[in-house]
Amino acid sequence: xxxxxxxxxxxxxxxxxxxxxxxxxxxxxxxxxxxxxxxxxxxxxxxxxxxxxxxxxxxxxxxxxxxxxxxxxxxxxxxxxxxxxxxxxxxxxxxxxxxxxxxxxxxxxxxxxxxxxxxxxxxxxxxxxxxxxxxxxxxxxxxxxxxxxxxxxxxxxxxxxx
Amino acid sequence: xxxxxxxxxxxxxxxxxxxxxxxxxxxxxxxxxxxxxxxxxxxxxxxxxxxxxxxxxxxxxxxxxxxxxxxxxxxxxxxxxxxxxxxxxxxxxxxxxxxxxxxxxxxxxxxxxxxxxxxxxxxxxxxxxxxxxxxxxxxxxxxxxxxxxxxxxxxxxxxxxxxxxxxxxxxxxxxxxxxxxxxxxxxxxxxxxxxxxxxxxxxxxxxxxxxxxxxxxxxxxxxxxxxxxxxxx
Numbered sequence: 451x452x453x454x455x456x457x458x459x460x461x462x463x464x465x466x467x468x469x470x471x472x473x474x475x476x477x478x479x480x481x482x483x484x485x486x487x488x489x490x491x492x493x494x495x496x497x498x499x500x501x502x503x504x505x506x507x508x509x510x511x512x513x514x515x516x517x518x519x520x521x522x523x524x525x526x527x528x529x530x531x532x533x534x535x536x537x538x539x540x541x542x543x544x545x546x547x548x549x550x551x552x553x554x555x556x557x558x559x560x561x562x563x564x565x566x567x568x569x570x571x572x573x574x575x576x577x578x579x580x581x582x583x584x585x586x587x588x589x590x591x592x593x594x595x596x597x598x599x600x601x602x603x604x605x606x607x608x609x610x611x612x
Numbered sequence: 613x614x615x616x617x618x619x620x621x622x623x624x625x626x627x628x629x630x631x632x633x634x635x636x637x638x639x640x641x642x643x644x645x646x647x648x649x650x651x652x653x654x655x656x657x658x659x660x661x662x663x664x665x666x667x668x669x670x671x672x673x674x675x676x677x678x679x680x681x682x683x684x685x686x687x688x689x690x691x692x693x694x695x696x697x698x699x700x701x702x703x704x705x706x707x708x709x710x711x712x713x714x715x716x717x718x719x720x721x722x723x724x725x726x727x728x729x730x731x732x733x734x735x736x737x738x739x740x741x742x743x744x745x746x747x748x749x750x751x752x753x754x755x756x757x758x759x760x761x762x763x764x765x766x767x768x769x770x771x772x773x774x775x776x777x778x779x780x781x782x783x784x785x786x787x788x789x790x791x792x793x794x795x796x797x798x799x800x801x802x803x804x805x806x807x808x809x810x811x812x813x814x815x816x817x818x819x820x821x822x823x824x825x826x827x828x829x830x831x832x833x834x835x836x837x838x839x840x841x842x843x844x845x
Binding site: 459460475476477478479480499500545547548549557558559585586587588589604605606 | 664667673674675676681760761762764765766767768769770771772774775776
């Protein structure tokens with residue numbers, strides 16, 4: 451099967467299988483979560499914008515909030531035949547892009563990261579890699595044949611493999 | 613999803629464009645004073661579009677941009693951004709150096725990063741100019757908060773603003789400006805001790821205004837009042 455590169459936009463998500471690639475570009479305070487079934491070589495990616503879940507405003511936008519995004523990915527993967535015991539999660543993003551001295555409240559990026567951590571724990575999906583925080587944007591590529599997640603920046607940092 | 617063409621009527625969009633054209637003309641004058649060399653403005657392109665589509669206006673969304681973020685407060689709330697693509701920002705910094713605008717390390721500037729303090733200053737002044745144009749045109753009083761600089765890809769710089777301005781309603785006004793900077797000094801009688809920029813250079817900048825969801829109605833009301841005042845403009 452020919453390899454395809456599927457782009458996930460902000461607030462979007464998708465599941466697929468090997469040998470395809472799922473990509474998100476320009477991740478700032480958003481967090482990209484990938485979930486991978488190592489045995490069946492299938493996985494999903496969500497480009498999450500907000501922490502927690504909002505059942506009222508979130509209707510019709512399952513990938514906007516951390517809670518509904520992860521639950522939706524897990525549901526789709528299960529229906530494709532993936533088993534939760536084989537799944538691992540990775541995440542990248544959660545930056546604080548504009549840093550200034552009078553920042554009082556914790557940024558949305560930080561809130562996203564801690565919310566996703568809690569939800570993965572609740573769903574009992576181990577977090578096997580992360581590249582979060584800082585004040586730079588990221589591009590994330592998720593290779594379904596190996597499960598590798600490559601994080602690149604606009605010259606801010608060397609590429610990171612998760 | 614809401615559509616921008618539904619949010620504003622064609623006439624209201626024309627008013628916004630007209631307002632921004634006036635802003636661009638005044639911006640050239642302000643730059644001329646700041647950089648002490650002639651500045652011509654190419655007729656700006658004004659886009660009224662969802663924030664998510666802003667990145668598509670830039671030639672290469674992966675290329676880093678210098679971006680100055682400010683909050684809008686007053687009659688209209690929200691965020692505004694002064695965006696200068698990499699190539700133009702390097703040229704602009706050099707021109708500013710020649711005009712001796714001064715260089716200093718700003719809060720928020722990362723160590724070792726190129727000195728973009730001139731860009732912050734220019735963004736600060738031009739934002740004020742555009743907001744003044746809005747005030748003159750439709751009487752809305754808007755101030756901007758302290759500017760903060762970041763240099764990165766455009767989308768991560770905007771995603772927080774996009775999240776905060778609410779998910780479904782995220783209309784923005786993007787002014788695409790091209791300034792031709794350079795040429796003989798504006799006021800030849802004054803002795804200018806520093807080098808002047810003799811060759812005209814094209815500098816591309818963007819001014820992006822993202823009104824908060826609650827500010828759309830006051831904006832539309834003010835445009836209506838302005839229309840009455842100006843008659844059939």
